[in-house]
Amino acid sequence: MQRYFVSHPAIENRFSITGDDLHHIVRVMRMKEGDRIVCVGPDETSAVCEIAEITDEQVIANVVQWMDGTSELPVRVAIASGLPKGDKFEWIIQKGTELGAWEFIPFTATRSVVKWDVKKASRKVERWNKIAKEASEQSHRQKLPEVLSPVSFTELINLSKKYDNKLVAFEEDAKQRESSVLSKTLNKMERGESILFVFGPEGGLSEEEVLLLKENGFKSCGLGPRILRTETAPLYALSAVSYHFELLG
Template structure:
């Protein structure tokens, strides 16, 4: 059954679907009145709905049954990725959404080869958010992850003040055999808490960046004995969170 994140609801029993989702329902899927879909509301609730009416501008869906339970991770995981080359960030957003990330924040790191172009910023952010939306619908998420504008080191440090835990995936720690910080942090965390994971670009984080983050309460951690690519490391971390909180219980 197709799932759609819906911004507009007339009341507790109806949803209005417009824009790209309207086009997908009517032109791509060629659905008719009476067909069923799943609508995810801005309040992070999902419902099985029946298409009650299709107009020239919108689809009106009527709630048949609200869905209990959630597919969300018990903790909120924010992924900070040093701006990588090519479409690697798109991959991180897509797969990270499938694995349960709460939000994504690109980081303008000293070793980021890609330079952020403010003139193309809005178009880039729209594309990233669309990728997150499609992945969230495919993986039956109840929350739509946000993709934020890129931040610099100073902004990242300030942002970190609002999180319960702050971790830096640092390959030098892995090379030295560090293997306990991540597991101990997850063991300490309680449901509903937040964690900020920082990952470097292809060249990794600089010593200056790591030391600055450490001075403001960030902890470095290894991700096992193998050195992971910039697009692999966030997915490893999310998988570790899922294993600890969802599969070990």
């Protein structure tokens, strides 16, 4: 059943769907009155709904049944990625959303090859958030992750202050077989807490950047004995969080 994130809560058990989702329902899916969809409100509640009315401005969907339970991770995970080349960050957003990420923070690092084009910024960020939205719908999320505009390293440190736990993946730790920091951090976390993971671009983070993060409350960690690509490491971290909190029981 097709899922849509609705910007306004249901009023008298009725959702109003507009914008791109209206076009998707009518032009792409070619749905009719009586067809059923799942609507997710801004409060992260979801419901099976039946399309009651279709106009040029909106689709009205009546709630048939509110859905119980959640598919969200019990902790909030933010992924901060040093801007990588090509479409790697889009891959991180798509797959990271499927794995339960709460927020994505791209940042410019010393070794970032990509130069952020301010003129194309709004269009790029809009595309990133569209990718997150589509991945959320596909993976039956109740939460729509936000993808921020790229920030400087200093801004990243300022943003990090709102998180309960902060880790930076450091290649040198992996080479030295460091294996306990991630596990210890997850073991001490409580449900409802937040954690920020920082990953470098293709060339990794510099020692100066890692030192600065440590001075601001981060712990450095390895992600197993192998060296992971910049687009693989965030998915490893999210998978580890999911395993710890959702599968270990």
